[in-house]
Amino acid sequence: MSDGRPGSRARRLGVVVNPTAGKGRAANAGVGVLAGLRRAGHDVVDLSGPDADAALARARAAVDGTSGMSGPDGTVDALVVVGGDGMVHLGAQAVAGTGVPLGIVPVGTGNDFAATLGLPVRDPAAAGLALCRALDVGAAGRRAVDAAFVTGPGVPPGGRWVAGAVSAGLDAAVNARANQLRYPRGSARYTVAAALELVRYRPWSYRLTFDGVVDASPTGKAPAPATATAGRRTGRAPRPGDGLHLRPGPAGTATWTGRAALVTAANGPQIGGGIRVAPHASLDDGLLDVLVATDLSRPGALAVFPSMFTGGHVRRRKVHVVRARGVTIEPGPDAWVAGERPLPVAHADGERLGPLPLRVEVRARAVEVLVAPR
Template sequence: MTGEITLFVNPAAGRGRGARAARPAARVLREAGFAVRTVVGATAGDALERAREAVRGGTGALVAVGGDGMVSLALQAVAGTGTPLGVVAVGTGNDIARTLGLPLRAPAAAGRVIAEALRAGHGRTVDLGRVGGRWFGSVLASGFDSRVNDRGNRMRWPAGRLRYDLAMLAELASLRPVPYRIALGDGPAREVEATLVAVGNGPSYGGGMRICSGARLDDGLLDVTVVGECSRTTLLRVFPRVYSGTHLGHPAVAVHRVARVTLEAPGVTGYADGEPLGPLPLTAEAVPRAVRVLTGPVPAGP
């Protein structure tokens, strides 16, 4: 493996933490003996092309510095290539790093994990979800939560988390079930009125909301969580339980574990790793062992 690695940086991540976090991570990696170069694009598309050039050029690792959106962008460059992915998680949600047990908002510590993994050959090979040519690591969201994202993205005020809190309140006020057609694996499509449908390669989104709590990164399957038609009162009562994953025991919630799922619904956008994929219908599939992530030693199984 080459001694040069590439930092893939989002300077805007975490209210500017991305650019600041690159420096201590780079320092730790250089002290460990690695040559470090940095990729920062003018746009997401430009950054991705630069990252792909680094992968094609044989970089020893691509290290995403930012939040889940930056990690997701890095996945588009490394998935299926054999180039390992490092994560310096300094965004708001950091669900992919959280699931992998990586340091959160501690760039020097993350740099040490990456350096040790490269030196010792540690890492974890995990599955990814794929929709067409787009890869995702955590959750594909649709329905109520994607409508909150849609509304929040249209709002110009206020900034930050409060914007999405207000968007959620507005969507609650107009809550209505979504008429879905869902095809699980090779089975026939079924019609269901649902509040939301989430497809999890990993268990959580939105900064620790375990919407697909049972999802595993190495089972070759996607967890499909269907929250059926429910009232505002029920949704407000059940919603806090998503942080512990105990919402899965509610009668309105069903979980299916499949290798492929197709979702159809009018006027609904799909979001994966917090980024818009486009309108439904969308077909998601699990791709086993799609990327190696630089982590600490993985405990041996029983």
């Protein structure tokens, strides 16, 4: 994997492989990555464990210097994960806020975070070469990106870091259903899961509390003058809160209460193997793009879902994006009414996160990622 340049300094690397990712491709990819990094002269330790919890514990120990394989400064030089978005999620728990960079060899089903970064996807040889180039050039091979930090009664103690997005609506229900399906494999599982969930869909009741609202236009981008959110003309420039009628609260907060099909707090633009849930979201703008699709009927939800693959859903009248530094997602006042369907359990980076309420806030430049300069 080395590019053969003289003078490249050997690094001490911890590698975690998810052998089940990408229909089992990650197991073979992991063997190749470990061998290639060692051929390039790096000191490599396989931190993979029998399950995700064991692997995370080993990764954290390697990063904080308690594993016995750390360097003189008490840490590994980098943590490398081999798999999909679930492995990125695991890696974020270990490296966020530490300054230890995360290397990604994306061979999973979704690979949304890696695709957003422009990394080679499902090509472990190319990803390994890119990783070595990033290591060789030092600081120039690192990119600092934002991460979301999630807390709540149902979240593991100490909170949870999220690289891509927190889903708390229909997208979370689809994610949970997809994780239960054995067939079909690959991204087609999300399409089948969506069809199954839409059959029994009804909008849920939410209360959202935002802070640090920058914009509440449908696309999450500053709207042009005299163009209101949701596609209506009002003769004036819209203000934050036009689309969702946010109610001002204390200390600069704003709230919205109502029924919604989708509630997604996105750090990056896509989830679920290419679903562009928040197409204008940026990994390094210090903001979340909070997508709220309000009170859609079942036919409306059926119409919106296909357009999410292109990002066209954000132009629909009942779809809004609020750009803010944080959001608290809670059950709304009607959530406990007799006959209501339970709110979906929130998911993050494709992994189960926990039930509402949740607090999601962005942490700017919390994760450094190894990205070879172009």
